[in-house]
Amino acid sequence: xxNMTDTDKDDFLEIAGKxxxxxxFTGTGKYQSITQMKSxxxxxxxxxxxxxxxxxxxxxxxxEGLIEAIDWSKFWMLPNTAGCKTAEEAVRIARLGxxxxxxxxxxxxxxxxxxxxxxxxxxxxxxxxxxEAAEKLVREGFVVLPYINADPMLAKRLEEVGCATVMPLGxxxxxxxxxxxxxxxxxxxxxxxxxxIVDAGIGVPSExxxxxxxxAAAVLVNxxxxxxxxxxxxxxxxxxxxxxxxxxxxAGRLQxxxxxxxxxxxxxxxFKQD
Numbered sequence: 001x002x003n004m005t006d007t008d009k010d011d012f013l014e015i016a017g018k019x020x021x022x023x024x025f026t027g028t029g030k031y032q033s034i035t036q037m038k039s040x041x042x043x044x045x046x047x048x049x050x051x052x053x054x055x056x057x058x059x060x061x062x063x064e065g066l067i068e069a070i071d072w073s074k075f076w077m078l079p080n081t082a083g084c085k086t087a088e089e090a091v092r093i094a095r096l097g098x099x100x101x102x103x104x105x106x107x108x109x110x111x112x113x114x115x116x117x118x119x120x121x122x123x124x125x126x127x128x129x130x131x132e133a134a135e136k137l138v139r140e141g142f143v144v145l146p147y148i149n150a151d152p153m154l155a156k157r158l159e160e161v162g163c164a165t166v167m168p169l170g171x172x173x174x175x176x177x178x179x180x181x182x183x184x185x186x187x188x189x190x191x192x193x194x195x196x197i198v199d200a201g202i203g204v205p206s207e208x209x210x211x212x213x214x215x216a217a218a219v220l221v222n223x224x225x226x227x228x229x230x231x232x233x234x235x236x237x238x239x240x241x242x243x244x245x246x247x248x249x250x251a252g253r254l255q256x257x258x259x260x261x262x263x264x265x266x267x268x269x270x271f272k273q274d
Contacts, residue, residue: 011250013217015195016111016143016164018076022047023212024242025078025197027222029055031231034069040225041075044235049075050113050220052082053097072104078145080113087132090116094137112137113167114146123173127154131161138162147199150181155188155196165194167220170211171201174223178207182214189215205234205241212245213253 012019025048031037041049049070056066079097084090094112101109114137116129130146131154137144143164148154150168158166168185171177178201179185189196195217202208208219221238228234 011246013195015145020047020076020218022239022242023218023246024208024239025050025218025220026225026235026238027220028052028066028070030223030226034065036231037066037226038069040231040235041070043232044225044239046239047076048078050078050080050222051097051100053079053093053100054081054083056100057096067100067104070104072106076111077101077104077106077109078111078113080147081115081133082117084116085118085126085129087116087129087136090114090129090133091136091140094133094142095140098142110141111143111145111164114144125149125169127151130154131157134158134161134163145197150184150188152184152187152191155192159192159194163194165197165217166192167197167199169200170198170207173200175201176203176224177201178203179210182210185211185216186214205237208238209241209245209248212242213248215249218242 012021013023022045024044024046026041026044026046027050028037029052031040079100081090081093084093094114097112098110114130114133116126116133117123118126125147127149130148134144134146138161145165145167146158146163147167147169148158155166155168166188168181168188171180180201185198197218197220198211198216199220202219202221203224208221211219219242225231225234225238
């Protein structure tokens with residue numbers, strides 16, 4: 001492995017032939033104002049931001065004027081199918097999302113964050129509906145980034161279907177519980193040939209760093225930034241955590257040992273007794 005530094009220009013995240021320097025994806029919901037959201041996006045240095053297509057189309061609270069407020073020459077839109085309960089509904093909203101990206105000037109943007117959630121209590125994604133929708137969207141030329149439970153077998157199946165990434169949840173959406181699914185996410189990373197992006201549940205910067213340290217390609221953080229006491233400062237903290245986690249992963253961690261290992265070598269040391 002080549003030496004990496006924080007100024008290395010070659011460490012890009014590649015998704016379907018598109019390169020991103022930042023490994024922090026962020027969202028556009030739950031902010032107190034459009035101004036606060038824009039300042040947070042700027043401080044985060046993110047490049048990919050999610051947009052809930054249905055909420056924009058329906059002009060829901062907090063999404064009024066959102067598309068017009070963002071400089072889309074600086075950010076890559078990731079339309080998402082949030083609010084969809086069936087595969088058919090998700091496919092329809094994904095098509096609307098592609099048109100929304102075109103209206104923002106991104107004519108070649110076929111990305112979609114696929115969410116199929118019919119569980120209103122825990123907001124856990126529907127694996128069967130997700131596979132059904134993914135198959136249809138891949139056939140239609142979409143770059144599909146599916147949001148899933150941390151299920152290694154499901155992740156592998158979606159990779160085989162042709163998804164560009166998989167996005168396992170760390171813990172339930174907006175819960176701030178961190179990486180409760182650490183072991184399964186690790187299995188997904190170890191067995192995946194496509195980027196793994198940890199999505200949902202991250203509450204503090206150390207958890208974002210942990211995801212990158214374990215080999216995740218990126219993280220998506222929304223609630224932890226937007227609902228922080230100071231979202232703008234938290235956005236910068238998440239940026240730094242992701243950078244540190246990635247650099248630590250590339251540097252290679254010390255192997256854990258059950259026994260203590262002295263920091264200083266003992267060979268050649270002479271001990272004399274009086």
